[in-house]
Amino acid sequence: MKRMIGSLLVVLALSALSAIPAWGGGWAVITLDALPASPQAGESLSVGFSVFQHGQTPLAGLDPTIVASHVESGERIQVQATDEGAVGHYAATLVLPSAGAWDWTIRAFGDVAQPMPRIIVEAAFAAPQGSSAPAPPLLLGAATAGLALAGILLAYRRRYGFAGAAVALAVIVGAAGIAFSRPGAPAAAEAAPVASRAGGDLFLAKGCVTCHVHQAIPESADLSVSVGPELTLYRNDSAFIARWLADPSAVRETKMPNLHLSPDEIAALVLFLNGPDDS
Numbered sequence: 318m319k320r321m322i323g324s325l326l327v328v329l330a331l332s333a334l335s336a337i338p339a340w341g342g343g344w345a346v347i348t349l350d351a352l353p354a355s356p357q358a359g360e361s362l363s364v365g366f367s368v369f370q371h372g373q374t375p376l377a378g379l380d381p382t383i384v385a386s387h388v389e390s391g392e393r394i395q396v397q398a399t400d401e402g403a404v405g406h407y408a409a410t411l412v413l414p415s416a417g418a419w420d421w422t423i424r425a426f427g428d429v430a431q432p433m434p435r436i437i438v439e440a441a442f443a444a445p446q447g448s449s450a451p452a453p454p455l456l457l458g459a460a461t462a463g464l465a466l467a468g469i470l471l472a473y474r475r476r477y478g479f480a481g482a483a484v485a486l487a488v489i490v491g492a493a494g495i496a497f498s499r500p501g502a503p504a505a506a507e508a509a510p511v512a513s514r515a516g517g518d519l520f521l522a523k524g525c526v527t528c529h530v531h532q533a534i535p536e537s538a539d540l541s542v543s544v545g546p547e548l549t550l551y552r553n554d555s556a557f558i559a560r561w562l563a564d565p566s567a568v569r570e571t572k573m574p575n576l577h578l579s580p581d582e583i584a585a586l587v588l589f590l591n592g593p594d595d596s
Contacts, residue, residue, distance in 0.1 A: 345426035346372040346524035357441040362411040368425045375405025385421035416440040434518035516589020558587045
């Protein structure tokens, strides 16, 4: 009887160890290369990330899975990432077919799916079926050029009243073309500074949630293995935090890895940690 009870306790203990990645020596940090831009529906979105066991050792030979779900409709897609570039780095291409908000996770090591910042997909412009007409911004641009040319010709013929009207119309149509082309333009999305985005997104994307709890990020309570201090109430000199995030080991001996953050990413994280009233 005692032998049976002892065997049962061993089985239960092993089951518990296998269910908790941190105890089994199997927790890892997923670090997204950069926050994704807002794509248009059906547009390809490249995603790159690195996987580090215990935040330190790059893990090669994995088969990471990305799962994305539309918040409202529940539409779901799944893609596999593949090795690309440095050891422990992976890449995948997402095509989110519908406009709206998408939540997504990466499962790369163990059973834990690490959530990533929500992606907002914009509606894609499509010309009427069977039509090969250029997009409205191109048409408006052509109209602007035509009106400006007409104004020049009318002025040359000394028909100044008509020339002025043509130039005024050219200005109006040109302004409309600029306004129309702005929403969803990929170049504008890429040019937007990372510091203007929420630092909380970076706290998720860079894997900070794996080691630290922060109450502003609900996912951290479930994901964190708490190898680092809780940061909910953490405040410090902004310059010190910036130096620390740029290269922790240069400040003092630590197990925290260098995430190779950009200056804009560091600025956003400093703002997130210290709050908007930091001076």
